Amino acid sequence: MRIGIVGTGHVGGTLARLFSKAGHEVVVANSRGPETLRGLTEELDGRVRAATVEEAARFGEVVVVSVPFGRHTEVPADPMSGKTVIDTGNYYPERDGHYPELDEGRTTSSELLQRHLGGARLVKTFNTMRWDHLREYGRQSSAMQRYGMPVSGDDVDAKRRVSALIEQVGFEPVDAGGLADGRRQQPGSPLYLADLTGGELHERLGAP
Numbered sequence: 001m002r003i004g005i006v007g008t009g010h011v012g013g014t015l016a017r018l019f020s021k022a023g024h025e026v027v028v029a030n031s032r033g034p035e036t037l038r039g040l041t042e043e044l045d046g047r048v049r050a051a052t053v054e055e056a057a058r059f060g061e062v063v064v065v066s067v068p069f070g071r072h073t074e075v076p077a078d079p080m081s082g083k084t085v086i087d088t089g090n091y092y093p094e095r096d097g098h099y100p101e102l103d104e105g106r107t108t109s110s111e112l113l114q115r116h117l118g119g120a121r122l123v124k125t126f127n128t129m130r131w132d133h134l135r136e137y138g139r140q141s142s143a144m145q146r147y148g149m150p151v152s153g154d155d156v157d158a159k160r161r162v163s164a165l166i167e168q169v170g171f172e173p174v175d176a177g178g179l180a181d182g183r184r185q186q187p188g189s190p191l192y193l194a195d196l197t198g199g200e201l202h203e204r205l206g207a208p
């Protein structure tokens, strides 16, 4: 599959490594330009290409958005229209600035990203695990005991597609409901940074 990654830091860079090792074609982008990602593309030996944000977003059949939430409105919406988009983002007011609607719990960061991206089919996942655990834990899993990854979103097909990718990199996707239910996987929630197995995650989530 062709995967574009917009935001290639701790999480985006880790996903670039995992997805390319799983055999996908990956194009990465950050805010400073493709030349600043040479270290990563050299490490991955030409299996990952760096491009502009616009190019990475157009390239992907699935696009990962992994930027600090406070910068989400800088991400171009047009090239992601109609596409499955993975949102790894979390809202940290001390980093991102205050959003009253989030501070008051009236909506979620994913719903605000969805509003900005319009026609994209957003799926929130990979946001609850520290990036270095994400790098290691998939390959440490056994068929009997995999770490779980909550998956929330309003588009059933997009969730199915993202769930298949999660399985390919060694985690167990666990349906966490619609995008509004994504609040159950936000910072401060019992799932956040908890590193639960798939079974434990199912138990904690109960019915969406």
Ligand SMILES: NC(=O)c1ccc[n+]([C@@H]2O[C@H](COP(=O)([O-])OP(=O)(O)OC[C@H]3O[C@@H](n4cnc5c(N)ncnc54)[C@H](OP(=O)(O)O)[C@@H]3O)[C@@H](O)[C@H]2O)c1
Residues within 6 Å of the ligand: 006, 007, 008, 009, 010, 011, 012, 029, 030, 031, 032, 033, 053, 066, 067, 068, 069, 071, 074, 075, 088, 089, 090, 091, 126, 127, 128, 129, 130, 131, 132
């Ligand atoms: N760190 C974790 O363990 C972790 C775990 C789960 C979820 N998250 C969440 O995932 C998101 C990314 O976290 P991170 O730790 O990977 O952040 P990070 O290491 O700071 O990387 C952020 C990336 O976003 C890029 N970026 C910023 N503004 C951009 C823009 N307008 N267009 C394109 N790229 C842009 C940055 O590019 P430049 O460097 O060129 O500016 C950088 O590549 C955050 O919402 C974070 O809360 C983090």
